[in-house]
Amino acid sequence: MTPQRRPGAGAEAELPEYAGQYVLESCLGSGGMGVVHLARSTSGLKLAVKVVHAEFAKDPEFRGRFRQEVAAARRVSGAFTAPVVDADPEAERPWMATLFIPGPTLSEHVKRNGPMSAAQLRRLMAGLAEALRDIHRVGVVHRDLKPSNVLLAEDGPKVIDFGISRPKDSELRTETGKLIGTPPFMAPEQFRRPREVGPAADLFALGSVMVHAATGRGPFDSDSPYVVAYQVVHDEPDLTGVPESLAPLVLRCLAKEPEDRPTPDELMRELRSVAASYDTQAFIPAQRTDDDAPARESSGTEPAPEPRRRFGKRAALGAGVLALAVAGVLTGLLWPGGGTGPAAKETGTATTAAGFAAWRAKPSGTGSGMPQCVPGAGKLFCFRSGLAFALDPAHGSLLWRRQVAAERTSDAPALSGGLLLPTEGGRRVVALDPVSGAPRWHRDMPAHTGIRFAGSMLLVTGTDGTVTGVAGASGDTKWRRRVSGPGTPFLASYDGDPMAYATSTSSDGAYTRVTALDPRTGAARWEARLKGSLQPIGSQGGSLFLLAFDPASGDANAVVRYAPGSKSVRRVVLPVPLTAPQAAVRGDVVHLLSTGGSLDALDLGTGRRLWHVESSVSRGSAPVASAEHVYFSAPDGRLLAFDAADGSLVGQTPPRLGTNPGEVAGEVPAPLLIGSRVYATAPDGTVFGVDGRDPKAW
Structure with a gap:
């Protein structure tokens, strides 16, 4: 820079x-x-x-x-x-x-406006509990939750700054003599045994944050971090000024022992029972609720008959040991080391939902990259780093496994007359018997710019623009033809569509020529010259959907639908250009996931964007869509599900990074949607299946 x-x-x-x-x-x-x-x-x-x-x-x-x-x-x-x-x-x-999230931090809000009202506090506590549940279920412990790390956005609190957080599979550990965090918001175990800090420490911090939001101070206040550390470990918290309805929950969060604190889910259940008026609307501006009397609205606090104090269970800690521990506090505040919580346990199957028990399988313990899979013949066929295998999609049992002299490529396998695997950089194609995995044939391909599987055929585009059709069952060449157009054609094909599509764009991006080919014979069924630099993304109901790109920036700026029967063109401009988006088409709705994580739903029928969300996944797979949900995979092995109606996150599976969490998957295969089941893969070699109708249970 x-x-x-x-x-x-x-x-x-x-x-x-x-x-x-x-x-x-x-x-x-x-x-x-x-x-x-x-x-x-x-x-x-x-x-x-x-x-x-x-x-x-x-x-x-x-x-x-x-x-x-x-x-x-x-x-x-x-x-x-x-x-x-x-x-x-x-x-x-x-x-x-x-x-960038507009809105003040909790620290700024309290400093400027004073303590929050009881209704605001309930919404804040619920929002932070939800945030911690989301953070903990992906195996991360924040370890520095404090008012300055909570943003008050319009749609609820956002937790920021993961600078000292640690995933459970982190290789980094706290160094001797170093502590992490900010003393007024640290849990007792962060002082006593920092190597054993787990998710419960974040619940202790939540309790301290709630006291600050309710009173403008912490439950353990002192000008000296050493005194604060002693009070956190030994003294009961001062909850003077915390509303009566919330004080018991806050006190549970501030328990000295981690096992005595509630989980985020337990906290949310308790909050729902605190008051019938509990809601999760934004608290800026504050929403008036029935239990907020006028006098309470002005002060934001409730009077307490006496300071609420309680001694929780605590471990004896000698003064010398405490002095040694707190000596590293100020150093730890700069950039301390990290501990980790207990590792999450995994099981072979999950709870049965709607008659399907979620499963996961890991046929390969070596290799790199995420397995690429294709369904067919009642099986799930996968390929990863020279290993081909077949799984039973009902429960993930291994049906066969075979080594293939190949490295992983960006091309997925296909069931096209046989199980076809592009190998050795895509120059050789190997066909395996789907039943046994035994080799059927192999063929070395001439120099080419692309391979596409379409029905029972393998289509190869040569560097001279010639397209060759190869039978998947035998490897024999069936036809060869040159596709007309301004440049080398790009081939695309889609499940359920008998056609393959060849597109070529003029050098200035002014127009794109589209040719629909019959994969069996190579015959051109129709041709069209469409305005702009276009790339096909899917087909539905006889229409072809394409993305339009700005030739200068390379960003996608519109979605185009072409109906060859009527030769009509429908072009819908995107509200904001998207960088390298991947798409899923269902009916007239196109879902676009772009680099950076934005996920959009665009209705080609009405010409408007239905919704937009930021998914936090910087480089996801192509999405797939059902009537209820939109699914895609993340580079860390998570499968995420969003509500197709409003774009809200419905559920996600745990990450599965493997033994090298610093290694990022080069290609992220799209999940497979087969009926109501969704199948996906992870960088550690796992293949798994879940019930797509119940993402909350993942």
Whole structure:
């Protein structure tokens, strides 16, 4: 990054001008490890970009921790956090870009407006409980939840800054003599046994945050972090000013022992029973509820007859041991090490839902990349790093497995007369018997620009623009023809459509020629010359759907539907251009998942965008859609489901990164939707099946 001189002192006198492709517009804030800038993406999306101080960028240990921060933030859903849009931990100055969320921090809100009302506090507590549930279920412990790390957005609180959080599979551990966190919001175990810190520590912090929101101070207040540390471990919390209806829940969160604290789910259940008026609407501006009397609205607190104090269970801790522990507090506040919670347990099957028991299988313990799978003949056929295998889709049992002299490629296998596998960089195709996995035939292909499976045929596009049709059952050439057009054709085919489509675009992007080919004979069934630089994304009801791209920027700017029968063209301009989107077409609705994680639903019938969400997945698979849900896979192995009606996140599976969590999948295969079941894969080699009708149970 090119440094830009700006007024200031010390490290902040020299600020970067760019973080990757993003121009940094202004400084939002500065901390011990870096500076957060306001920036905009190419499409105009507002971003908050965290750039590490130059002095820390030279520290290999710090770079490792920053990589862990990026990984942790990416694992968590964007529903309750600031979604990660882009990051480069390996840059000269490491940086991470997240979606900019307008709204004050809880700390700023309380400082400016005073303590919150009882109704606001209930909504805040419920929102933070939901956020922690979302964070914990992907195996992350935040470990620094505090008022300045809670943003008050219009749709509820957002938890930010995963700088000292740790996934359960992290290789980083707390160093001797170092603690992490901010003392007034740390749990007793963070002082006593930092290597054993788990999700319950975040619940303790939630309790402290709620006291601050209700009173403007913490439950353990002192000017000295050493005194605070002693009080956290030994003293009962001061809950004076916390509303009577919430005090028991806050007190449970502040229990000295982790096992005595509620889980996020338990906390939400308790909150629902606290008052019938409990709701989850935005609390800026505050929503009036029936139980808020006028006097209470003005003060935001309830009087207490006496300070509420209680001694919880606590472990004896000698003064010398405590002094040794707190000696590392201030060092730990800068960029301390990390512990981890207990590892999540996995089982072979999950709860049966609607007659289908979720399963997972891992036929390959070696290799890299996510398995690519295709359904057919009542089986699930998969390929990963030279290993081909077949699974029973009902319960995941292994039917056969065979080594193939091949490395993983970006082309998925296909059931096309036989099980066809593109291997050795795509130059050789191997056909296996679907029943036994035994080889049927193999063929070395001439230099080509693309291979596409269509029905029982294999279509190969040569470098001279010639398309060759090869029979999947025998490997014999059946036809060869040159497709007319301004350039080398791009081939596409879609399940349920008997045609294959060849598209070629003029050098200036002014028009695209589309030819519908019969895969069996190579005959052209129809041709069309359409305006713009187009790429097919799907077919439905005899119509072809295409994305239109800006030749200058390369971003997608419109969706086009072409009906060959009537030769009618429907073009719907996207509200915001999208970078490298992948698409799913269902009826007249097109779902677009772009690089950066934005997920959009566009109705070609009405010409309007139905909804837009930020998924937090910076580079997902192509989506697939049912009538109820939109599914796609993340590079960490999660399968995510969004409500097709409004785009809300409905459920997600745990991440499965394998033994090398720093390795990012080069290609993310799309999940398979077969009836009501969804099948997906993960970087650790896992293939799994879930009931698509019940994502909440995943």
